[in-house]
Amino acid sequence: MKIWSHVILSLNLLTMVVTQSIIKTLPGFQGDLPFTFETGYIGAGDLDDVQLFYYFIESERSPKDDPLMLWLTGGPGCSAFSGLVYEIGPLQFDYAKSSGNKPVFTLNPYSWTKVANIIFLDSPVGTGFSYSNTWQGYNVSDTITAEQVYEFLRKWLMDHPKFLTNPLYIAGDSYSGKIVPIVVQEISDGNEVGHQPPLNLKGYVLGNPVTDEAKDLNSRVLYAQLKALISDELYESTKLNCMGEYIHPDPSNALCIKDLQNVTDCIGRLYTANILEPNCAVISPKPMGLKWDRGALVNDYVDVLLSTPNLPGPWCRSYNYLYSYIWANDKTVQEALYIREGTKEEWDRCNKSLSYLYNVLNALPYHRNLIKKGYRVLIYSGDQDLAIPYVGTQAWIKSLNLTIDSDWAPWFVDGQVAGYTVEYKYNKYSLTFATVKGGGHTAPEYKPKECFAMLERWLAYYAL
Structure with a gap:
């Protein structure tokens, strides 16, 4: 076949x-x-x-x-x-x-x-x-x-x-x-x-x-220690109590869960794409911590972005992405690119509604x-x-x-x-x-x- x-x-x-x-x-x-x-x-x-x-x-x-x-x-x-x-x-x-x-x-x-x-x-x-x-x-x-x-x-x-x-x-x-x-x-x-x-x-x-993904994200704890985002003592305690497993820990392991909460308290409000830049939560200020979220890697929602730059606060990289939405959804632009009419309701920089199997x-x-x-x-x-x-x-x-x-x-x-x-x-x-x-x-x-x-x-x- x-x-x-x-x-x-x-x-x-x-x-x-x-x-x-x-x-x-x-x-x-x-x-x-x-x-x-x-x-x-x-x-x-x-x-x-x-x-x-x-x-x-x-x-x-x-x-x-x-x-x-x-x-x-x-x-x-x-x-x-x-x-x-x-x-x-x-x-x-x-x-x-x-x-x-x-x-x-x-x-x-x-x-x-x-x-x-x-x-x-x-x-x-x-x-x-x-x-x-x-x-x-x-x-x-x-x-x-x-x-x-x-x-x-x-x-x-x-x-x-x-x-x-x-x-x-x-x-x-x-x-x-x-x-x-x-x-x-x-x-x-x-x-x-x-x-x-x-x-x-x-x-x-x-x-x-x-x-x-599991091992990539598991490395965040070591990375946090190397970058002085968590203390050496917290790193050693977390490593010992969680036995090196930070993404899928045993929920009954109270010492591990407590250490991971402390790690999350330290790194959860950082901008994961670049720890040196401000974190501008466009959906919710709730920290992601160690949890895996593919959306966190793209982290821009146009409906929120449209109003965000007008608000007081720090500059954020995600503001740059607004121009791509404005430009690519312009009918004149789509004609210039020879986009087939009627094939897209709206262009997204990152489509979060895919019917996708992570196999x-x-x-x-x-x-x-x-x-x-x-x-x-x-x-x-x-x-x-x-x-x-x-x-x-x-x-x-x-x-x-x-x-x-x-x-x-x-x-x-x-x-x-x-x-x-x-x-x-x-x-x-x-x-x-x-x-x-x-x-x-x-x-x-x-x-x-x-x-x-x-x-x-x-x-x-x-x-x-």
């Missing part, structure tokens, strides 16, 4: 219909865009019922020679547009010149498109401008999402054959830390069984990645399996991120039992320490882990210059 489905998919690839448009100008940007910008839809799933929307930006350096990167924003359900304008794309909002319902763009001098061709994909279906023609199409999971991303890539490259020979990297951050390695496994398996077209996969890039609890087995494939891997973490602490990411990387090729050391930008890095090897496989000093969840949003330098060096096979 699986072989027959591959035959059907191959036939679909040959007869597919791809909608794409080259965008020369955009509302909010003065003059012509100084880079090649394309948007479009590609069908996936049964009878192409799922229509995945993408933004594609050619490398501003050398499209023919530079790598091709597929970018998946996390969530799940956060639009690729968020990654484009708030993290690694060539456009960003000019907050000084934007006002009311008139967002204004400026160019990002640290865009990753200066060294790579990047496809920003609205995935899974229901994210951004992606939609399904049937209600059944909205029932997705981690594995279905990865399968559809792989199908999208094959079709996109069939329609853009000039990029077939470019080195391909799959990239993403936050919850995409789970999806990216599954996609890489899909591509690797497909190449081995002869799927067409063959993809020139070289590796993958992950930022502040969710990997094993991969731990992505670590995918990483382990990919070691023998000889890929290059870059994993980076903002060191001020409490949501997915770097110490948890470090721990699962160490569990891969790779050989250290270059031990822990600082890396620099403009003569200043930009973070710390360690490089691992296993035959042809290589993994670079880097912290980004001062970076949050996610790092390029907080430290764009440093993250651009990191990526540029890594793509060029230089040490950070």
